[in-house]
Amino acid sequence: xxxxxxxxxxxxxxxxxxAGEVAAAVAAGRSVPGLATVLVGxxxxxxxxxxxxxxxxxxAGMRDFHRTLPQQATQDEVAAVIDELAADPDVSGILLQLxxxxxxxxxxxxxxxxxxxxVDGLTTSSxxxxxxxxxxxxxxxxxxxxxxLDAEGVTIKGSHAVVVGRxxxxxxxxxxxxxxxxxTVTIAHRHxxxxxxxxxxxxxxxxxxxxxxxxxxxxxxxxxTIIDVGIHRTPSGLTGDVRAxxxxxxxxxxxxxxxxxxxxxxxxxMANTLRAAEWAQRSA
Ligand code: NAD
Numbered sequence: 001x002x003x004x005x006x007x008x009x010x011x012x013x014x015x016x017x018x019a020g021e022v023a024a025a026v027a028a029g030r031s032v033p034g035l036a037t038v039l040v041g042x043x044x045x046x047x048x049x050x051x052x053x054x055x056x057x058x059x060a061g062m063r064d065f066h067r068t069l070p071q072q073a074t075q076d077e078v079a080a081v082i083d084e085l086a087a088d089p090d091v092s093g094i095l096l097q098l099x100x101x102x103x104x105x106x107x108x109x110x111x112x113x114x115x116x117x118x119v120d121g122l123t124t125s126s127x128x129x130x131x132x133x134x135x136x137x138x139x140x141x142x143x144x145x146x147x148x149l150d151a152e153g154v155t156i157k158g159s160h161a162v163v164v165g166r167x168x169x170x171x172x173x174x175x176x177x178x179x180x181x182x183x184t185v186t187i188a189h190r191h192x193x194x195x196x197x198x199x200x201x202x203x204x205x206x207x208x209x210x211x212x213x214x215x216x217x218x219x220x221x222x223x224x225t226i227i228d229v230g231i232h233r234t235p236s237g238l239t240g241d242v243r244a245x246x247x248x249x250x251x252x253x254x255x256x257x258x259x260x261x262x263x264x265x266x267x268x269x270m271a272n273t274l275r276a277a278e279w280a281q282r283s284a
Contacts, residue, residue, distance in 0.1 A: 034063030144264025
């Protein structure tokens with residue numbers, strides 16, 4: 001029997017819990033948390049992502065400070081907007097939507113975001129705090145995966161967790177978060193020679209390779225928990241990195257695509273914006 005993990009429901013619970021905490025903080029006289037999304041250029045997928053983040057922020061009772069810059073915006077123009085938001089005490093969190101138009105240096109722009117406003121957890125400082133296990137804002141997708149595992153009652157401590165993918169955005173912070181929760185962690189990547197031999201050892205398998213259908217029954221230990229982070233647009237809809245239909249009956253639990261990890265990313269952005277506001281108030 002394979003259980004499908006309902007990411008939509010778990011994400012809804014986190015969003016309503018966050019909205020409740022925002023309302024309580026405001027009722028107690030604290031200022032309303034606010035998120036600034038920065039969208040540069042006219043990539044249609046980015047525009048859709050930013051619109052749904054802004055909607056979720058407003059639904060959670062937080063302030064929406066959105067900025068749009070044109071496709072031709074220069075490095076200095078984007079930097080000036082980030083610096084202005086960084087200095088604005090009403091802005092709790094700053095999210096620079098990626099990818100940026102060609103010619104802009106995203107790493108240099110991200111580095112201008114103060115660590116206490118880094119709701120995507122992508123600055124070098126946030127990565128350092130995560131690696132050291134110190135207080136900080138964690139990248140939304142991997143922290144959403146931890147929330148999914150906890151909501152499902154999956155035992156992380158002492159388990160063998162395998163993460164497929166080592167990106168700054170997902171794979172590396174995912175491995176760090178699992179390590180912090182006392183899993184034995186293995187990271188696989190494109191140069192791993194026998195992927196199936198590695199993944200078959202996993203009690204928890206998190207797949208963030210960006211390769212459609214990479215993982216099938218030959219990669220999975222019976223009863224394992226499979227978290228599919230991959231998202232691919234196909235003519236017949238969204239699919240992931242895991243051939244979920246082929247694992248029905250052998251995996252213990254599995255996240256669907258869509259409706260698994262995806263909704264968690266936005267929910268964790270809400271939670272991170274509230275956390276950023278609390279951080280600013282603590283250090284004020
Ligand atoms: P990326 O391309 O930056 O990194 C992919 C990683 O997978 C690399 O480290 C690479 O070494 C590894 N890899 C590639 N091919 C492999 C193979 N054949 N075997 C083993 N490892 C392999 O991608 P990313 O930004 O980490 O995103 C990964 C996937 O997750 C993408 O499909 C992306 O769309 C999706 N994603 C989803 C969410 C969400 O909210 N659900 C958020 C971020 C990313």
